[in-house]
Amino acid sequence: MTRTPSLARQIIVAAVILIAVVAVAAGGSLATMGNVDGWYADAEKVPWNPPNALFGPVWSVLYLMIALSGFLLWRWAAKDGRRWDPALTVYVVQLALNAAWTPIFFAGYPVIGEAAWWIALIVMLALIVSVVWYMGLCATRIKTSGWLLAPYLVWIIYASTLNAGVAALN
Template sequence: MDAQVDEDVIARAKGPTTLRQVLVAVIFLVIVAAVAFGGSIASTGNVDGWYADAEKVPWDPPNAVFGPVWTALYALIALAGFLIWRPGFRMGGPNAARSTLSLFVLQLVLNALWTPVFFAGYPVFGEAAWWIAAVIIIALIVVVIALAVSSAKWSRVASLIMVPYLLWLCFASTLNIGIIVLN
């Protein structure tokens, strides 16, 4: 019995195997890429449609800026998820960082909702879609702040990754609210 306990302690101390880490990293990348892909599908026809004709705030960047910025942010978001998961890993048990990972999942869900609601929602629901999108992005900002604070326990780098993401979300919220005010 004592030998089994010692083996469990040693297994936990070692952390996840390299193979498991690679698989989990790929899973984080695939999930985040799916969120990004869904957003691009929802915005593609609308960026050159109603959004091109909408009145925008003076600080609205050219459309070409959004793709590279979001690509970098999505890669960082996937990395942050992995960096939170890894130190919370427990062999044969639930991840010790599961509450922080729950915040990670919640921010992904809110992130995945915003683009379809804002871009694809407008042709269907009109201006109400912009208001709903504004509520979503404000909720997303709140969750990302909570995630940054919570993730600091597991990974300082993951926590710091939330800073550029948070700054971009705050900037994007001004664009969302600007559409509401100006149109």
Template sequence: MNTRPPAARQIVIGVVLLVVVAMIAFLGSLASMPHTDGWYAVAAKVDWSPPNSVFGPAWSILYFLIAVAGWMIWRNGWRENQPNAAQKTLTIYTVQLALNAIWTPIFFAGYPLIGEPAWWIALVVIIALILCVIWLAVSAWKWSKPASLLMIPYVLWLVFASSLNAGVIALN
């Protein structure tokens, strides 16, 4: 029988997930901000590349959705005095967080260190991230249909972001 976790525990896990995704966002901004006015400002970009001011709000919304989805999966897999039944899905969730966390430093901070190979490595990472988020959405369906659906804007944004990454490679 699936009962809900105690309210206090739900709040703690929700806050932890929000803090984790906020830290990923913060570390990503540390990796990107020095370069948005540097090499990225002068790099050729695809015509559909939005102004830099779009990325912060878009990612803030997506990170919130990612945290909420993780919380929903955790909550629905919770079993009293047992391991979380959604552990496999939560592992996929953790992998996508890790891939998300490394893309920005590779793409932005990697370029000054190793040049164009950083863009290619970042492209491989974002494609792996897209596949992982799709896998997460499919796996999450069993635990929380809303959590699974929250992955749709995330995947769409990642596909868009991957086109920007590929565009930088193609045009530079």
């Protein structure tokens, strides 16, 4: 039996998911402050590295899509009468890996040196795997939730080449 959650419950869950995603974005911003214009400005980068001004707008759109994806999946599971779905666990894992990457890559370098870039690359590869896994799970649940993360997947694959480039060239 399908039953749509109350509007109040949907608003609360949407707000919680949005706050979680905004917290990830804010943590990433804090980790980059001082480092983008610091060591990162001087680091050797791959030729396809975009201008720094591109990252903010791209991530803003991606974070909105990530939040919407999580909300739609939650609502789908709630309509089906479930409090939780395994795909939501993978969603939380990918969000945690996303939250970990920026501090490791940017703020980690001044603390532990070049090892931070390699650790960040491992986190990025785990993030890619988790997003692919999430999208696969969504294919049997609510396809829209998975497809909303397709641009994110493309971007993090691209970002992994930037991470690998910094690690290899410096």
